[in-house]
Amino acid sequence: MQVEFFYVIYNPVAGSGNATATWKIIAAELAKRGIPYELFESRYQRHTVQLTQQIISRGVRDGSVLLILGGDGTLNEAITGLKLSSNPKALPIAYIPAGSGNDFARGIGLSRKPIEALDQVLATTEPLHLDIGTYTEVYKNRTGYFVNNFGIGFDAAVVNAANHAMSKKVLNSFSMGTTAYIAQVAKILLKRRAFPVTVTIDGKSETIPDAYICTTTNHPYFGGGVRILPSAVPNDGELDLIVVDRPNLLGFAGQAIQSIMGRPIKNPRTRHHFRARSLEVMTDSRQFAQIDGEDWTEQRFRVQFGLTEQDFWIKSKTLHN
Template identity: 45%
Template sequence: MPSNPHFYIILNQVAGTGQAASIWPKIETQLKQKQIHYDLQLSHYAGHTTQLAFQFAKFKYTDQILLIIGGDGTLNQAINGLQNAQRGDIPIAYIPCGSGNDFARGVGISRDPLTVLEQILSATMPTAIDLGYYHDTTKNDHGYFVNNVGIGFDANVVSTTNHSNHKRLLNRLHLGSLAYISSLVKVFMHQDAFEVTVTADHQNHYFKRGFLVTTTNHPYFGGGVPIMPSATVDNHQLDLIVIEKLNPFFFCYLFVMMLFGRHTRYQAVHHFEGTNLAIQTKTLEFGQMDGEELGSRTFDIHYSLKSQAFWLKKQA
């Protein structure tokens, strides 16, 4: 890979309620000053980034790197475009400009756009990281995720946050992570317990009072909450966490413990790890993948691992 590669940039201007659009002139200035070659494409609608990444993968020129400027949802679409083209070997770089930016936390890159641009330009070779792959047999739906897939409480929080007015305001103030936290109390009062069966190591585990069910690729969800502190993007494992419904007082206590990464020792928290995991629900529950809504439905999801080349240099 040459020291001065060519970037194919996909910019989602509406990511982070306009943060990506506002930072692009500064990024463009840096690229021109450093005489970096690039092509720019704008993502105009939901799913457009997937199409652009797929087309890029089919007609990629030698030594080009796909650079995504947007939120985790934009990155998710790009990943799905590359993987659907069976080109996980194409390096992808990422400048986070979303609300939660959990992927940046999970892989140890800066969440400041100009700083991460320097990290990208100083990288010399791609790094392979794990991706999660899910297949939901109830709708014959499938896809790839870089962060996590959640069913129940966290997905309900995502849905509530995405449809709230305060998310837009907090994004303008660069406090997007608070948008998720502010939805927690509202969702807790309305989210019921539900039956869920987890399959791990060919054994079934039944929970009558499931509440939060998250399969994750790295420690963070919901804008920086460490749902599974030990998870990493390069251990070739997925982590699945089930938290049972609790009374409000203990849930608040458990959530505080979660902020410090100390919640996994409690009996209401169940942790599974593996390369092949599965989840089945019987009732209509909210789902989310990398912060994108999957709707309210029953789930029969089977998880496995894939690999993707990333162009990044972690912080020291």
């Protein structure tokens, strides 16, 4: 199939507002190449869920693709909208990363440079089938999807601080690895205690007593480029769960340096890896959670994870069907 028409949903506040410049680049390129599109702008949180449902309910043109321009949160909303729509398979999704973290693009072999990403979309000849994580949080009876990860613990506390305590602009103005960033992260580490996590797979349970990171992930990346689990593959029909024991400050400094250098957290004594199509995670203490970088307030968790599939209109540099 050749793309004949794009329904574009764009989030102007993604990437602390940088998405607007990205959209200008893409709009000019679409015009230059004579590719028609209809533009929808996200005006508030979860608006992309509604816009996607509206596009589907009106009926879509033949040869059309839903093009999302924003960050991982916007992409998550588009997938949620599709899944909740009257015809979830009506459109494949193309994506131009324009967020702050862009972990999904890293994880699936999509360029973070706008024109290169558009070239990967336009070079596509068949849909790429990718896994999408699903969750049901039992205590609050909330369900949803994740394209990257659902993290409970330290990473979520950092996301929460970034979204609330510190201004996101301030946080984004530190690059990972600057002293200011590391100081903020170390401050959160000092405050958070280790917590027990119980993982259940196929009816068998295991409790890890001293966790500080508990991340169910679809691909290797979290936190804007930290390669927490290089072996995770977003189209293998399996979810990966990584639980990391709380280190002392020296151990944490080592892990932070490894992460900043793009190396995975390796020590097998402090790292527990599970792989399954479905699994359950329980905490008996109140923790923060983050879903694709969006925060969830502190609570005790009992989360059932599973998988669904989504067709993407992207020619990945690293993945094949």
